[in-house]
Structures are given as structure tokens and as C-alpha cells.
Amino acid sequence: MDLRLYAVTDRSYLDGIDLIDAVEQAVRGGITIIQLREKEISSREFYELALRVKKVTRRKNIPLIINDRVDIALAVDADGVHIGQEDLPAEVVRRLIGPGKILGVSAGTVEEAIKAQKDGADYLGVGAAYPTPTKPESCAIGIEGIKKIKEAIGIPVVAIGGITRENAYEVMLKTGVDGISSVSAVFAGDVEENSRQLLESINKAIADRS
């Protein structure tokens, strides 16, 4: 599981591009894993979209993770599920998906991180690194907060929240995380170029860390 550049979809950033086209561009640009997040569509639409995305990701062996909806993940035989603190409990999801699928959990505190690890998470999404429109100042734990969680647990961590082309290098360098996750830094604007530049920054940070 290569978590270096973890793209999360959000059609509101796509500015008219088809989601499948955007995913193809992101894959060409070098994303290493992708999460499909859909909150506003029917189960049938989510299912059909996930099947179409899977055709793209399977060709390049990019793991496809489904946000929240364990049933959609099982229905399309996705590679895993990502859950937040408002979704099904991690230990229940692990029971439903079995040991072979990837389970990711969002965590904002050391306590949540330790619990998620204990409950069967394979990796954590930790943040917010910086305030964002959807996660205000109060949710931002910063570089220090992410570093603290990364040091407290044994499973891989991706940093989330407010990460951009400009700060991706610093986040990777200073927190020691295994990758960065973003919606807008990948999908707003030129998706392929965004992905390429992000991966370059991430790879440089990994090289500079060691």
C-alpha cells in the first residue's frame, strides 16, 4: 500500500470535467491511491460510479477506497473503506469487510488514533494540517499535532486538511507521515499537472528526510 499521494474525489472541484476523466488524469499524474467520496447521490449512482472508477484504477493497480459506505465497497469489490468518526465504528467495519481489505480511519487526536489502530485500521488520515473552509481553525491540529499522532502509533499515516502544492513538502518533511491526502490540491485546475508536482514534492521530502 503506497500512501504517498492519496487523492480524494469531490465533484464540486471538477469545474465541469467528468469525474472519470479527472481520475484518469490524476492516475497519469502519479497518485498512488484514491478515495471515492460521494454524499449527495443515490446508492445506485454511487455503485455505478464506483464500478467505472474501478476500471480506471485497476488498470494501474491504484487501490480504490470507498468513503463511509461499506455496502458500496463490498458491492464493487473495492480495495478498502475509509471511515470518519461519524461513520460505522472501525471494529464493525473490519468485521464486515474481512481481513483482506484496507481500512482507513480519520483521526484528529492521539486518543482517536490509538483507538482506531486497536480497532483494526490499516492506516490513518490525520489532520486537519491547516484550517480549510470545511474544517475551521478549531479542527486544525497543525504540523505539531500530526507529528505527535504519527509518533504515537505504528500504522501508516496520511496528513489531511488544507494541504497544497506549496506546503506538501513541509508537511511531509516535518511530520514524518507516509503521504499526504487532498481533494483540491489534486482536483482543482490541471489535475495531471497538480498530481505530478505534488508527487515530486513528496518524493523530495522523503529523500531529504533520510
Add this chain to the structure above:
Amino acid sequence: MDLRLYAVTDRSYLDGIDLIDAVEQAVRGGITIIQLREKEISSREFYELALRVKKVTRRKNIPLIINDRVDIALAVDADGVHIGQEDLPAEVVRRLIGPGKILGVSAGTVEEAIKAQKDGADYLGVGAAYPTPTKPESCAIGIEGIKKIKEAIGIPVVAIGGITRENAYEVMLKTGVDGISSVSAVFAGDVEENSRQLLESINKAIADRS
């Protein structure tokens, strides 16, 4: 599976009563099966609510059916899942829930009904019997439409859509269905008394049919 009085929850009808209290009242009044339908809450809230409802329904051996969300049904070990035409395909749901759980499918035409039966449905919700605020005139197939579907298939049918205390007897008598399903006729007003009167009308129609 006793489908005579199939209650579907909708908290917008509850007028301040706690959903669990309302379910307890409905069970005392004689509902024979219940479907938990939640579209606006988080997966965690749905899961926790379903666990609480199950405690009530299990005591009286009332089957608990979850609307749409196969993952919630599996997570709480509910008795089954009910899906509409905008949810996961029936054959996919049957694969996910296995042969032991109840699968209900909404159908508005003979074609949809035959397909659902073929795809593994255990029963159908067929309607709308009458126009409702959420299902306008164009969706109402009436007594004749429901009767036609009931005669075309071999699995049990519950009539849905616009059914009230006043018309429940007629719907049962004239369509030959196995039960009636309603949100408002059960949950608006005195839930226990609603359920008692509905069941009485249904039982009278079944007696008068034979």
C-alpha cells in the same frame, strides 16, 4: 414473515415523540414488521438507532428491515433490507446479505416486479396506491395497478403509498395483497391506536376475502 401491517419509520411524522417510543407503541398496537428508513443522519447515528430499535423489535419477534443501507443492516444483524429502484441492484444486495436475510424491493410496474422476483426479492412493496405529497398522481398506479402486479408474480406483496385507516380495508380486499405498508397511517398521531385500527381493518379484509 407476516407482512400484514408493515410500518415504515419517518421521524418527520413523530411530532416530538422519540422514535424508540413510537416503535414501542406501534409494536404494542400490532404492527407485524418494521422498516427503518433514515436519509438525513450519519452512518454512526443510523447504526446506533438501528441497534436501539432492534432491542424493541427482537423482544416481540417483529422483523427489522433496513431501508437502502445494506452495510447498516449487516452491522446490526437486522432481519433484512428494503431497496428501491435508486438503491443497489437487487441481485447485488442478495449476494451481500446471503440467502438467510429478507430482501424487499419497491416496484411500480409489472416489469420491475418480475425483475425483482427474478433477482431474489422475498417480497415487493408495490404502489403508490394513491397519490401522496412525495409520490404525485403520475406515480399512483391505484388498486388496479397493484392487483395486476400481485397477479403477475408469486412472492408476497405489500401495497404502499397513500394508505390510510379509511382505505386500508378496500386496498386489501380489492388487490389481494399480503399486507399494507405506511408511514403516516401508523406514525402520525396516536401510534398504538393507529396500528390497532389498521390491523383490525386488514384482518377483516382478509376474512372477507376468503
